[in-house]
Amino acid sequence: MDGQSQFRPSDVEPTTVPIVIVGAGPVGLSLGLTLAHQGIESLILEKNEALDPYSRAILIPTRTLDIFDSWNLTAAAKERGIFNSRLQAYGAESGKVAITIDFTGLEDASPNAGFLFLPQDRTTDLLLNAALSTGMCKVIFGTAVSGFSQDTRGVTVEAVSGGSARRFRCQYVIGCDGAHSLVREMLDLPLAGKTYQARVLIADVSFSQHDAEDRAQSQGTAGVAPLRRDEVARCRDSRSKRGR
Numbered sequence: 001m002d003g004q005s006q007f008r009p010s011d012v013e014p015t016t017v018p019i020v021i022v023g024a025g026p027v028g029l030s031l032g033l034t035l036a037h038q039g040i041e042s043l044i045l046e047k048n049e050a051l052d053p054y055s056r057a058i059l060i061p062t063r064t065l066d067i068f069d070s071w072n073l074t075a076a077a078k079e080r081g082i083f084n085s086r087l088q089a090y091g092a093e094s095g096k097v098a099i100t101i102d103f104t105g106l107e108d109a110s111p112n113a114g115f116l117f118l119p120q121d122r123t124t125d126l127l128l129n130a131a132l133s134t135g136m137c138k139v140i141f142g143t144a145v146s147g148f149s150q151d152t153r154g155v156t157v158e159a160v161s162g163g164s165a166r167r168f169r170c171q172y173v174i175g176c177d178g179a180h181s182l183v184r185e186m187l188d189l190p191l192a193g194k195t196y197q198a199r200v201l202i203a204d205v206s207f208s209q210h211d212a213e214d215r216a217q218s219q220g221t222a223g224v225a226p227l228r229r230d231e232v233a234r235c236r237d238s239r240s241k242r243g244r
Contacts, residue, residue, distance in 0.1 A: 017043040017138075020157045020170040022145050022183050024051065026120060028176030029127035029139075033071055036136035043168065044137065045159055047144035047177075051128065055119035055204050058225060062103065065112035073130055074112060080126065081118030117225060119204075145182060148173050 019035060021028045024046035032042045060068075060077065068074040085107075089099040106113035131137040143161040150156075157168040175183025179191060 015167065016169040017041055018171050019043070020045060020155070020168050020173045022157075022173065022175050022181075023177035024048075024124070024128070024139050024141070025176060025178065026057070026124055026127065028174075029124060029131055030067075031174065031176060032137040032139075033127060033131040033134070036131060036134035037071065039136070041136050042138075043170075044131075044139040045143045045145055045157070045168075046139060046141050049142045051121060051124045053121050055121060057120045057123075058117055060116040060118055060123065062106065062110050062112050062114065065116060066110055069112070071130060073126060076126060077116060077118060077123070080122045081116045083114055083116045085114035087115060145177075147186065148183075 103113040
């Protein structure tokens with residue numbers, strides 16, 4: 001099912017819905033899917049024309065996979081990625097094992113004891129199609145929220161779709177629109193976090209295991225993680241800003 005082509009600004013969509021979700025990333029899509037499983041309709045507005053095509057966040061931990069179980073998505077997610085119950089990190093210069101994380105001791109607590117390597121673009125595609133298949137969640141791409149206002153009866157969300165102004169009425173508007181959230185900005189809610197003194201270069205590249213062993217060398221910290229079977233690996237090179 002090609003979820004990205006199902007709902008466009010030119011389509012007829014409801015102007016009144018219980019909940020408007022801003023942002024069709026992993027959080028917004030997960031929320032829409034969760035609400036659908038509770039019998040609550042929602043409308044997700046996404047400013048981009050399609051899902052983000054990049055790998056970005058690549059690790060899905062045990063607890064998240066357990067939540068996927070409640071949506072009947074875990075098997076499909078594992079089929080798309082690489083699941084490991086034991087992870088090892090190697091020193092970039094020494095080539096020796098620096099850290100080992102073994103999840104096998106958690107197998108009695110969860111059938112998903114481990115980490116799933118799955119590119120975020122595959123995760124969001126899985127979530128999108130699952131949300132749309134419920135019939136309780138709609139997604140409109142190419143629709144940028146420009147503001148919202150609240151009255152005693154609910155919330156009016158203003159947006160721009162294909163150059164035309166749109167309005168949606170709802171009981172709740174939920175911001176899932178990332179670090180530079182318009183929703184959070186309008187509510188004057190700061191983003192709590194920390195900026196580390198490091199520069200990080202991340203790339204998705206194709207190479208053999210032999211190449212990975214030869215090239216994972218750095219003066220800083222380097223890592224290579226599998227993303228797709230026999231296809232692509234994620235390389236991460238981190239160096240201190242002060243050393244540049």
